[in-house]
Amino acid sequence: MQSEMLTALTETLPDLAREDSLSGGSLLIGYESAQEVGRFAARAGWSVHVPGHPDEVRAAVRKAAAGTGQAYIHVSRHSNAEPRAAADGFEMVREGRAGVVLAVGATLDPVLRATAGLDLAVLYATTVRPFDAVGLRTAVLAADHADVVLAEPYPRGTCAHQVAETLVHVPHRLLALGDEDGLDGEHIARALRDFVR
Numbered sequence: 001m002q003s004e005m006l007t008a009l010t011e012t013l014p015d016l017a018r019e020d021s022l023s024g025g026s027l028l029i030g031y032e033s034a035q036e037v038g039r040f041a042a043r044a045g046w047s048v049h050v051p052g053h054p055d056e057v058r059a060a061v062r063k064a065a066a067g068t069g070q071a072y073i074h075v076s077r078h079s080n081a082e083p084r085a086a087a088d089g090f091e092m093v094r095e096g097r098a099g100v101v102l103a104v105g106a107t108l109d110p111v112l113r114a115t116a117g118l119d120l121a122v123l124y125a126t127t128v129r130p131f132d133a134v135g136l137r138t139a140v141l142a143a144d145h146a147d148v149v150l151a152e153p154y155p156r157g158t159c160a161h162q163v164a165e166t167l168v169h170v171p172h173r174l175l176a177l178g179d180e181d182g183l184d185g186e187h188i189a190r191a192l193r194d195f196v197r
Contacts, residue, residue: 003079005051005053005054005057005075005076006031007054008054008055008057012061025067026070028071029072030072030073030075034154035155036074037072037128037158040072041128041158045069045070046129047064047072047129048072048073048074048129049071049072049074050152050154052080052104052105053081053082053106054079054083056083059086063086074105076105076153078106079106080106080108084126088127089132090102090125090132090136091125092121092123092139093123094115094121096115096118096122097119098119098120098144099120099143099145100123100139100140100147100148100149101120101123101148101150101151101192102136102149103124104125104126104128105125105152107153109185113188113189114189118196120196121143128152128162133162133166137170140172146171146173148167149175149177149195150163150175150176152177152179155179156176157178177191
């Protein structure tokens with residue numbers, strides 16, 4: 001059975017061709033190709049998008065196709081229950097003081113389940129390049145502890161370098177979780193219990 005995320009992708013691409021919406025930029029899309037995210041994230045000039053809901057897939061593909069830059073879109077078979085509003089940076093989904101969890105793409109729902117009842121800020125990202133350094137730094141500086149948990153639906157630590165660069169002048173701790181960690185609510189909750197002060 002085809003996932004809703006893939007259905008959204010396969011419905012959007014032919015529409016763009018019919019509407020002649022493709023611009024002079026480069027648009028590459030990977031489905032369940034987690035290893036490719038790091039490859040494109042390391043390339044200068046590429047934007048990297050990781051939508052977490054079928055509606056976000058449609059919006060990301062349309063926006064990237066209309067642009068003139070180079071964009072890579074990672075589409076997973078997993079999705080969040082509800083779409084979030086399109087944002088250029090990281091969206092504050094839940095405020096908290098004990099630390100910050102950055103949930104990328106379809107990790108948002110499991111992160112919200114894992115952090116229920118915990119005083120943790122939750123940021124949501126559908127774009128990881130360019131990296132929203134201001135959004136992350138603002139959330140970390142507002143917290144009582146500069147503890148960051150990074151939940152990414154691709155190999156662990158892909159964005160760890162950006163977190164370190166963003167917080168280079170802020171003593172902090174980082175826990176990176178990736179697809180190899182089993183990113184369901186239970187695994188994330190167990191990792192949080194061991195990490196959060």
